[in-house]
Amino acid sequence: MITEAKVLKRNPGLDAVRTLAILLAVFSHAVPAHISFQRFSPTGQIINSMLVALGHIGVPIFFILSGYLLLDRTYSDKQAIQRFYRQKVLPMAIAFTAWVLIYDVFLKLLLKRPTGILQVLEDLTFISRQNGNPNNLGNFMWNAWFMPAILGLYLAIPFISRAIHQFPRRGLWAIYLLVISQTMLIPTINLFLNAAGKVGFSASQLDLSYFGARSATYFFAGYLIRTGAFEKWRTSLLGLFTVITTGLIMYTQYAFQFTDYTRFNGGQLNMPYEYILLLPCAAAIVAWGSRWKITSIWLRRCFYTTAQLSLGVFLIHRMVQLVIEKLGWFAGMTLTQQTFALWGCLIIISYLLTYLLSKLSFVDRWLLLGR
Known part of the structure; x- marks a missing residue:
C-alpha cells in the first residue's frame, strides 16, 4: 500500500526519471521494425529518427539508476551479502524464470x-x-535480453561494491575510461566508418566479460553519479547538456538513416547501445533528475506509483504489442500514426494490466518485484 510516509522518503526526481525511462523504452519498440527509412514521408523520417533515438535512451537510464541505488551500499560482512541475495537476487531469479515460462x-x-x-x-x-x-x-520478445543482463549484474553487486569502496577514486576513473574506450568508443568509431562505406576496427581483444561489458558501463556510471561525478555542475548546465547530447543522438540517427548501413535489416539503423553519446546523455538525465524539486504530494505519489510499476510494464508490453499486431488494429494508418497509436496503447494497457496484477500480493511480490 502506498502511504504518504513512503512517498516522502523517496527522491521524487528519480521516480520521475524511472517513469521517463519506461516511456522511452516502449517507444523504441513501437517504431516499425525492419522497414526501409525511405518508406516514411519526409516529416515521418524526422519523427521516426527522433523516436528511435529517444527510445534507446530509456534502457541505459534503467541500468544507471540501478547502479546509483545499489553500488554505494555497504556489503561489509557475510550476513549483508546473504541478505542481498535473499532479498534481491533470489526474487529476481524466480520472477524472470516465471516470466520466461509465461512468454513460452x-x-x-x-x-x-x-x-x-x-x-x-x-x-x-x-x-x-x-x-x-x-x-x-529474443526473436519474439525483444525485451527478454534485459533479464539475464540485469540478473548477471545483480549477482556481482556485493563484490563490485566492496572492491570499489577500497579503490582510489582516480584509479576507478582510469579503469572506467579504459572500459568505455573498448565497449563504446571503438564501436562508435566503427559505426561512423561503416556508414561511410569503410571497414571499421575489429572488436576489442581485451576481455571485459568480467566487467559486464556494455551493461556494466552504464551501471557503474550510476555509482559515479551517486558519489559526486556531477556535484560541481549547476542544475541548469546539466539540463542544457542533456538537451545538447539528446539532439546530437537524434541527428546521428537521422543522418545514418540515409546510409547503406547493412548491419541492420531493411536499411534502418536502430541506435546501438554502444553509441558513446548515450552514456553521458543518460547519466546527465539521472543526475539532473535527482535534483528535481517536486513538492506536490499528488505528483510525488503519481511518480512513485508509475516508477514502482515500470518493471511490470517493461515485462508485459511486448505481449500486448504482439496481440495488437495480430489483431491489426492500426493497419489503415500511416507508419508515423501507427507508431504513436501503438505507443499510446502499449503504455495505457500495460500500465493498467500491471496495476491490476499488483493488487494480487503474491503476483506483486514474485512477478512484479514490488516492495
Missing part, C-alpha cells in the same frame, strides 16, 4: 511457436545456439 506459453498460444522441452530449457537458461535459432525467445 503465450507464444505457443498466439503464434504457434514450437515449444518443446529443449526450447524451454534454452529459454530458461538464456542460451542461444551458435548457428542461430529462428525460435529463439
Whole structure:
C-alpha cells in the first residue's frame, strides 16, 4: 500500500526519471521494425529518427539508476551479502524464470511457436545456439535480453561494491575510461566508418566479460553519479547538456538513416547501445533528475506509483504489442500514426494490466518485484 510516509522518503526526481525511462523504452519498440527509412514521408523520417533515438535512451537510464541505488551500499560482512541475495537476487531469479515460462506459453498460444522441452530449457537458461535459432525467445520478445543482463549484474553487486569502496577514486576513473574506450568508443568509431562505406576496427581483444561489458558501463556510471561525478555542475548546465547530447543522438540517427548501413535489416539503423553519446546523455538525465524539486504530494505519489510499476510494464508490453499486431488494429494508418497509436496503447494497457496484477500480493511480490 502506498502511504504518504513512503512517498516522502523517496527522491521524487528519480521516480520521475524511472517513469521517463519506461516511456522511452516502449517507444523504441513501437517504431516499425525492419522497414526501409525511405518508406516514411519526409516529416515521418524526422519523427521516426527522433523516436528511435529517444527510445534507446530509456534502457541505459534503467541500468544507471540501478547502479546509483545499489553500488554505494555497504556489503561489509557475510550476513549483508546473504541478505542481498535473499532479498534481491533470489526474487529476481524466480520472477524472470516465471516470466520466461509465461512468454513460452503465450507464444505457443498466439503464434504457434514450437515449444518443446529443449526450447524451454534454452529459454530458461538464456542460451542461444551458435548457428542461430529462428525460435529463439529474443526473436519474439525483444525485451527478454534485459533479464539475464540485469540478473548477471545483480549477482556481482556485493563484490563490485566492496572492491570499489577500497579503490582510489582516480584509479576507478582510469579503469572506467579504459572500459568505455573498448565497449563504446571503438564501436562508435566503427559505426561512423561503416556508414561511410569503410571497414571499421575489429572488436576489442581485451576481455571485459568480467566487467559486464556494455551493461556494466552504464551501471557503474550510476555509482559515479551517486558519489559526486556531477556535484560541481549547476542544475541548469546539466539540463542544457542533456538537451545538447539528446539532439546530437537524434541527428546521428537521422543522418545514418540515409546510409547503406547493412548491419541492420531493411536499411534502418536502430541506435546501438554502444553509441558513446548515450552514456553521458543518460547519466546527465539521472543526475539532473535527482535534483528535481517536486513538492506536490499528488505528483510525488503519481511518480512513485508509475516508477514502482515500470518493471511490470517493461515485462508485459511486448505481449500486448504482439496481440495488437495480430489483431491489426492500426493497419489503415500511416507508419508515423501507427507508431504513436501503438505507443499510446502499449503504455495505457500495460500500465493498467500491471496495476491490476499488483493488487494480487503474491503476483506483486514474485512477478512484479514490488516492495
